[in-house]
Amino acid sequence: xxxxxxxxxxxxxxxHAPAGAAPAxxxxxxxxxxxxxxxxxxxxxxxxxxxxxxxxxxxDFAMTALFVVLLVEQTKSVRRFEPYxxxxxxxxxxxxLAGPAxxxxxxxxxxxxxxxLLRRRIEGAHPKSAEERP
Amino acid sequence: MNIPLSRIIFTVVAMAALxxxxxxxxxxxxxxxxxxxxxxxxxxxxxxxxxxxxxxxxFKDIPQANAGSALPMAAAAVVTALVHLWKRNVLASIxxxxxxxxxxxxxxx
Numbered sequence: 074x075x076x077x078x079x080x081x082x083x084x085x086x087x088x089h090a091p092a093g094a095a096p097a098x099x100x101x102x103x104x105x106x107x108x109x110x111x112x113x114x115x116x117x118x119x120x121x122x123x124x125x126x127x128x129x130x131x132x133d134f135a136m137t138a139l140f141v142v143l144l145v146e147q148t149k150s151v152r153r154f155e156p157y158x159x160x161x162x163x164x165x166x167x168x169x170l171a172g173p174a175x176x177x178x179x180x181x182x183x184x185x186x187x188x189x190l191l192r193r194r195i196e197g198a199h200p201k202s203a204e205e206r207p
Numbered sequence: 208m209n210i211p212l213s214r215i216i217f218t219v220v221a222m223a224a225l226x227x228x229x230x231x232x233x234x235x236x237x238x239x240x241x242x243x244x245x246x247x248x249x250x251x252x253x254x255x256x257x258x259x260x261x262x263x264x265x266f267k268d269i270p271q272a273n274a275g276s277a278l279p280m281a282a283a284a285v286v287t288a289l290v291h292l293w294k295r296n297v298l299a300s301i302x303x304x305x306x307x308x309x310x311x312x313x314x315x316x
Contacts, residue, residue, distance in 0.1 A: 134283060137265040138304035141287040142297050144258035151255045160259035173267040180260045181229060188252055189245065 153194050159187045279311035 148157075163183035164176075171179035188195075262284065269277050287304030294300065 111214060132309065133307045134265075134280070134308040135282070135301055137262060137284060138259040138287045138301040139297075139309075140258055141284050141304065142264075142291050144255070144262055145291045147255040147258050151252065153252070156252045156256040157259055161255035161263070163256075164260050164263040168267060176267045177260065177264050178282050180264075181257065184256045185249065185253065186259060188249060188256060192245070192248055196248060203288050 141155055153195060155191055156188065160184050161192060274314075279308055279315060282311065283308035 160180075164180045167176055167180035167183055216221035265280060265284075266277055269280075283304045286307050287300050290303045291297070
């Protein structure tokens with residue numbers, strides 16, 4: 074349970090345990106491996122990060138790029154415009170209400186509330202039988 | 208910077224404890240009962256909204272007086288999305304977008 078990382082979550086919700094393997098074991102090893110790579114990456118980064126020979130300015134965009142990729146994947150599985158529109162509105166609102174420092178927290182809270190308010194609209198047009206999870 | 212070692216250790220321990228707590232609480236709370244339907248709903252529709260927020264959060268630290276510096280970022284984000292729609296390869300998309308961004312900010316800023 075404490076080995077839970079974002080990637081583990083992403084994987085467990087997308088793939089299924091292969092036939093012939095006990096699911097509990099499968100998930101355990103998946104989590105353990107993920108944890109291992111994560112640890113290895115962080116340690117290597119801390120040890121060698123200072124020694125990189127070239128200028129890494131802008132490399133932090135990799136994070137944004139990852140979010141862009143995940144967003145593209147989301148648009149393929151959740152084909153409703155409301156969550157995206159609500160998020161944009163809440164993000165703009167949060168930026169002007171809370172400022173850059175508290176942006177993510179404020180935007181997340183706002184969008185949670187907005188989505189709960191939109192629940193009837195989104196689920197009403199989209200009955201439960203039409204689950205889009207693969 | 209000169210931070211005493213005891214303070215570093217204390218900070219790490221405190222952060223570790225809180226991180227474990229944020230992960231343990233949902234499991235403790237829902238070990239015996241079924242999560243309410245509202246949570247199911249959020250679980251499905253929150254991720255796309257959160258991704259929008261996380262992408263937009265990259266732009267939040269750009270000062271308004273210097274709005275032009277958002278252009279390389281926006282261009283790189285669009286290219287990342289296009290590459291991903293085209294190849295559907297996570298690493299390739301991230302590598303292309305990041306490389307483009309690093310090139311752009313060196314040329315224009």
